[in-house]
Each structure stands twice: as structure tokens, then as C-alpha cells.
Amino acid sequence: QKEVEQDPGPLSVPEGAIVSLNCTYSNSAFQYFMWYRQYSRKGPELLMYTYSSGNKEDGRFTAQVDKSSKYISLFIRDSQPSDSATYLCAIRGTYKYIFGTGTRLKVLA
């Protein structure tokens, strides 16, 4: 079983839609959860960082962690064409970041 599982998509939505991106993980000891955004032919950039369970909001983005079900989510409200990218969930393990495979998102104008 992979440590982090993520639906690869691709996901196409119209501009203005609410987008939900999800990952599951296997190790209940994980405490730090991240979402990275990666534009085509670029390196990943940190979008959201969450410690333990709960929600964290930053503008149009909300990160949610449910440790009881080992589920992490990223919600994008009022999605824009500029949000078109690959979104990677990541977990901080022991001396390493463990990444999901990434979900490709395309927001259509």
C-alpha cells in the first residue's frame, strides 16, 4: 500500500466552480500535511501547510485534514483559469516529504 494515494485526474471544471482535491494516507503518525501547486515545466510551490487535524483557509483555498479517516482535502472556490496546474498533496515523514502522484486540474474559461 502506498503511503499517500491521490487521484491523478485529469479534472476539468468551468471557471467559477468549486474544486475538491483529495488524498488518503496510511500512517496515522503523520502530523504535517501540505498542498503544492506545480505549473507545467516548473518546480512545485507550496500552497497550503496544515498541522494535525482541522481546516486552514487562505483566500480562495481551504485545506482540510481529517486524521480519523486519514483524509486530506484541498478546496478551491471561484476557480480561475490561472488555477490550471497539477496539485500535489504531501506529508512530512521521517527526513522526507512523501508526495501523492498529483491531480491535473484544468479550469475552462
Next chain:
Amino acid sequence: NAGVTQTPKFQVLKTGQSMTLQCAQDMNHEYMSWYRQDPGMGLRLIHYSVGAGITDQGEVPNGYNVSRSTTEDFPLRLLSAAPSQTSVYFCASSYSWGAANTEAFFGQGTRLTVV
């Protein structure tokens, strides 16, 4: 600040050749790492370093060597290139692994093709 700088951006190698991918950061980060990114496989850790003089293997270390003689630099050496090493390579650094809110800063990547 330049952040994390990787060179070269693109490289084509013949099978059996060796080369070094360069990574430098100017943020005084203790932790540095190398990942490879392949379609459907995500980012996989090759090697990492928690400080100058200390390196360790990640998930897919075979065929790669690293060293960390300075805080700033963390080169990745391909010993004898194979087509299976065709990938996009990313270097990432973090302030300190022991710090709570520490994020990984990534370079722009090196696209390597082995023919």
C-alpha cells in the same frame, strides 16, 4: 534571493555516460534533497542531506551518488546513465528538519534524457 538553482535545465546523455546535476541554495537551509518525477509515479526521493557532511539514501538511490561538502551545494551524480534514469529531477531544500513549520523549496528542475 535566487532560492534553489539547478543546472543544467536540459540534458541528453548516452547510455553509460556519467554526469553531475548541480543544485545550489542561498537560503542557508540545512536540509537538501533530490527527487525524480515520472508520469504516474509522482515525486520520489533519491537522496537527502540534513546538513553539511551528512547524506542518506531515499526511496530510489541506485545509480546515483551525492555529497554535501558545503551548506549551499548538493550535487547529484549519475554514475553510468541508463534509459531508466530518463526523468525530471528536482532539488529541494528546507530550513531545518527539526523546525515545525518547514516547507520544501524546489528548484525549476532538470529534464534528463538518456538515449
